[in-house]
Amino acid sequence: MGGEIIDGKKVAELVRQSVREDVEQWVKKGNRAPFLQVVLVGDDPASVVYTGTKTKACRDVGIDTNTLELQDTISAKELKGIITDLNNDDSVDGILVQMPLPSHLSQYDVIESIDHRKDVDGFHPMNVGRLSIDQPCFRSCTPAGVMELFKYYSIPVKSKHAVVVGASNIVGSPMAVMLSRENSTGKATTTICHKFTRDLTTHTIHADILVVAAGQPNLIKAEMVKEGVVVVDVGINRVADETSEKGYKLVGDVDFESVRKKASWITPVPGGVGPMTVAMLMKNTLLAAKKSIYP
Ligand code: GUN
Numbered sequence: 001m002g003g004e005i006i007d008g009k010k011v012a013e014l015v016r017q018s019v020r021e022d023v024e025q026w027v028k029k030g031n032r033a034p035f036l037q038v039v040l041v042g043d044d045p046a047s048v049v050y051t052g053t054k055t056k057a058c059r060d061v062g063i064d065t066n067t068l069e070l071q072d073t074i075s076a077k078e079l080k081g082i083i084t085d086l087n088n089d090d091s092v093d094g095i096l097v098q099m100p101l102p103s104h105l106s107q108y109d110v111i112e113s114i115d116h117r118k119d120v121d122g123f124h125p126m127n128v129g130r131l132s133i134d135q136p137c138f139r140s141c142t143p144a145g146v147m148e149l150f151k152y153y154s155i156p157v158k159s160k161h162a163v164v165v166g167a168s169n170i171v172g173s174p175m176a177v178m179l180s181r182e183n184s185t186g187k188a189t190t191t192i193c194h195k196f197t198r199d200l201t202t203h204t205i206h207a208d209i210l211v212v213a214a215g216q217p218n219l220i221k222a223e224m225v226k227e228g229v230v231v232v233d234v235g236i237n238r239v240a241d242e243t244s245e246k247g248y249k250l251v252g253d254v255d256f257e258s259v260r261k262k263a264s265w266i267t268p269v270p271g272g273v274g275p276m277t278v279a280m281l282m283k284n285t286l287l288a289a290k291k292s293i294y295p
Contacts, residue, residue: 003263011152012275016061019282023062034289036065036094037086042072047098057278063285072102080113087115093289094120117294120284134183136293138284143175145276146232162188163203166213175211212253222258231266234273
């Protein structure tokens with residue numbers, strides 16, 4: 001026995017189905033299909049896989065998409081010029097610049113050059129800022145997907161102690177904001193832990209909800225959590241596995257088997273949070289096309 005599985009694959013398909021239906025309605029009314037422009041700089045193998053997954057998901061729900069593949073030697077000026085053109089192009093609803101970028105490019109500057117009304121990743125400071133004051137905004141897809149999982153499984157967040165491990169701009173920070181804000185889905189007492197946290201266990205042991213996005217396999221072990229905890233594992237790590245054809249397998253940041261025994265709910269890797277990220281991107285792209293967030 002042990003915790004029940006939070007089936008991200010299933011919930012993601014429900015989100016995608018709802019987007020699919022909405023896109024169909026939108027197009028039936030005489031609008032063109034939503035359009036997502038993906039920008040891939042260089043050929044980082046993981047980024048190539050991720051952008052491929054995203055564009056496939058787009059087509060699956062009726063969103064048009066195209067990937068601009070740029071050389072990793074592109075200058076900041078050239079890249080920003082391309083983004084400005086996309087900002088000014090009315091046929092482009094959403095712009096996604098796949099991260100990470102080559103080291104000579106500033107991630108921050110590139111993100112800020114995207115029109116925040118087309119920032120379907122929710123990375124632009126305007127969206128990050130508006131999130132922190134509960135104003136309508138594009139929300140970062142992974143934490144938004146985690147909140148959607150809590151909603152689907154009626155997992156209560158209000159007044160719980162949520163502990164977020166990892167403080168990245170993409171996941172940990174916006175996750176903590178979503179959990180802690182005094183809105184209809186938040187209101188958790190929230191602790192953020194990160195690589196400078198002295199004794200991780202002193203925090204994780206008190207968590208009613210534990211979200212782990214540290215990028216470290218087996219970081220969270222059974223003795224670090226309390227009975228009944230809800231565990232969300234955002235990590236995707238490749239570890240060597242001779243029994244697999246590829247020579248590796250994907251694992252999260254949580255020692256799944258042992259932690260599951262104490263958890264009330266737990267996400268698997270793969271099949272937990274990953275599919276939700278893509279589904280929420282579809283949702284954001286539809287919102288961008290409909291100008292629902294920024295009329
Ligand atoms: N790199 C890793 N995750 C993401 C994401 O959600 N969006 C973008 N643009 N790049 C990423």
